[in-house]
Amino acid sequence: xxxxxxxxxxxxxxxxxxxxxxxxxxxxxxxxxxxxxxxxxxxxxxxxxxxxxxxxxxxxxxxxxxxxxxxxxxxxxxxxxxxxxxxxxxxxxxxxxxxxxxxxxxxxxxxxxxxxxxxxxxxxxxxxxxxxxxxxxxxxxxxxxxxxxxxxxxxxxxxxxxxxxxxxxxxxxxxxxxxxxxxxxxxxxxxxxxxxxxxxxxxxxxxxxxxxxxxxxxxxxxxxxxxxxxxxxxxxxxxxxxxxxxxxxxxxxxxxxxxxxxxxxxxxxxxxxxxxxxxxxxxxxxxxxxxxxxxxx
Amino acid sequence: xxxxxxxxxxxxxxxxxxxxxxxxxxxxxxxxxxxxxxxxxxxxxxxxxxxxxxxxxxxxxxxxxxxxxxxxxxxxxxxxxxxxxxxxxxxxxxxxxxxxxxxxxxxxxxxxxxxxxxxxxxxxxxxxxxxxxxx
Ligand code: SF4
Ligand code: SF4
Ligand code: SF4
Ligand code: SF4
Numbered sequence: 001x002x003x004x005x006x007x008x009x010x011x012x013x014x015x016x017x018x019x020x021x022x023x024x025x026x027x028x029x030x031x032x033x034x035x036x037x038x039x040x041x042x043x044x045x046x047x048x049x050x051x052x053x054x055x056x057x058x059x060x061x062x063x064x065x066x067x068x069x070x071x072x073x074x075x076x077x078x079x080x081x082x083x084x085x086x087x088x089x090x091x092x093x094x095x096x097x098x099x100x101x102x103x104x105x106x107x108x109x110x111x112x113x114x115x116x117x118x119x120x121x122x123x124x125x126x127x128x129x130x131x132x133x134x135x136x137x138x139x140x141x142x143x144x145x146x147x148x149x150x151x152x153x154x155x156x157x158x159x160x161x162x163x164x165x166x167x168x169x170x171x172x173x174x175x176x177x178x179x180x181x182x183x184x185x186x187x188x189x190x191x192x193x194x195x196x197x198x199x200x201x202x203x204x205x206x207x208x209x210x211x212x213x214x215x216x217x218x219x220x221x222x223x224x225x226x227x228x229x230x231x232x233x234x235x236x237x238x239x240x241x242x243x244x245x246x247x248x249x250x251x252x253x254x255x256x257x258x259x260x261x262x263x264x265x266x267x268x269x270x271x272x273x274x275x276x277x278x279x280x281x282x283x284x285x286x287x288x289x290x291x292x293x294x295x296x297x
Numbered sequence: 298x299x300x301x302x303x304x305x306x307x308x309x310x311x312x313x314x315x316x317x318x319x320x321x322x323x324x325x326x327x328x329x330x331x332x333x334x335x336x337x338x339x340x341x342x343x344x345x346x347x348x349x350x351x352x353x354x355x356x357x358x359x360x361x362x363x364x365x366x367x368x369x370x371x372x373x374x375x376x377x378x379x380x381x382x383x384x385x386x387x388x389x390x391x392x393x394x395x396x397x398x399x400x401x402x403x404x405x406x407x408x409x410x411x412x413x414x415x416x417x418x419x420x421x422x423x424x425x426x427x428x429x430x431x432x
Pocket of ligand 4: 332335336337338339346369370371372373374375376377386387390
């Protein structure tokens with residue numbers, strides 16, 4: 001099975017450790033993530049202004065690329081891409097006037113009316129692969145690894161593009177269970193890490209990050225799992241400073257969901273690129289005897 | 298804080314534009330304060346989110362634009378999904394930011410970001426940040 005895949009700019013640069021294990025894992029699961037041709041950056045943040053159509057052009061163009069391929073679905077990995085593409089798609093589907101304006105503005109393109117469905121890889125795993133089928137492919141169950149699922153904002157908000165229940169999402173917990181890890185719930189699972197505020201008010205970010213990390217640790221987690229390269233940066237890059245400030249805090253590993261998936265499928269560090277992660281995940285994986293075992297497979 | 302509310306502020310161009318850009322009916326909000334309580338950025342704000350709406354509909358432009366609140370909003374939509382009135386505050390925050398940015402007054406310029414930070418930041422932070430904070 002071949003799936004149309006939109007990588008987005010960050011996965012091609014900073015977040016190889018999100019993308020490479022995804023592609024390799026899907027291959028093991030019998031699907032190929034096929035990059036759509038001529039994709040462009042979606043603009044990262046969805047425009048919230050009613051009179052601003054120009055910023056819808058970038059995401060909509062990507063959806064047109066998918067339609068041209070004869071596909072009716074596009075898979076994303078980055079939470080922001082998912083959000084921006086899915087919201088732009090909804091606009092094209094539901095707002096006839098704006099759809100008309102955008103289609104005539106992009107005269108060189110085929111007309112688009114929201115025919116493509118935008119999905120996240122987590123949804124593909126749940127609905128197309130299935131947790132049971134996935135569990136059967138697991139070579140190295142991540143036994144004893146206690147991981148807090150951190151959803152962040154853009155997978156769950158606004159309601160009309162949420163990939164799961166907004167108040168009580170379970171999709172990351174289900175993935176963790178399928179790969180043999182232990183999910184650890186904590187109240188801040190969807191609390192914003194500060195997002196793009198890192199660019200303008202970087203000094204505020206450690207405060208938000210600490211609130212999230214400390215809560216996950218207090219609830220018994222040894223690591224966090226996430227889906228977004230910006231969450232990863234905001235929760236990761238300040239950890240050294242936080243260690244100086246908070247006695248007894250030794251840092252906490254952050255994993256992308258695709259890395260835990262790949263590891264459980266028997267794919268090692270060459271695929272997972274743990275060296276790009278924050279919080280020294282390799283130490284934890286050694287301690288749990290997971291790294292030596294995947295290397296011996 | 299003292300400010301004068303008059304028919305001039307209430308019917309001002311500012312109020313009209315905030316409504317137009319946000320697409321929100323500012324009178325829908327009944328000031329319950331749930332948005333302020335849910336906002337994860339509120340500790341960095343000098344004006345709680347609820348008050349932004351109140352000042353916006355009274356047309357107190359100066360009070361809002363001199364505050365850092367709209368520039369501290371992360372568009373996380375915690376307010377939006379929890380508002381009992383179905384009011385989308387994130388769109389009002391965006392409208393107020395745009396009223397400044399569209400006058401060619403940038404809140405953040407690429408040159409304000411150090412070369413080290415530029416290298417370290419994930420692309421989507423740069424793209425997103427500059428989209429939100431520059432015209
Ligand atoms: S959201 Fe993401 S990573 Fe995603 S393409 Fe757009 S800016 Fe780049
Ligand atoms: S948690 Fe942080 S970067 Fe991630 S989606 Fe929210 S704002 Fe976002
Ligand atoms: S925007 Fe909604 S949550 Fe905030 S004060 Fe108004 S009614 Fe309450
Ligand atoms: S969208 Fe802005 S105002 Fe609303 S909760 Fe998030 S940061 Fe606060």
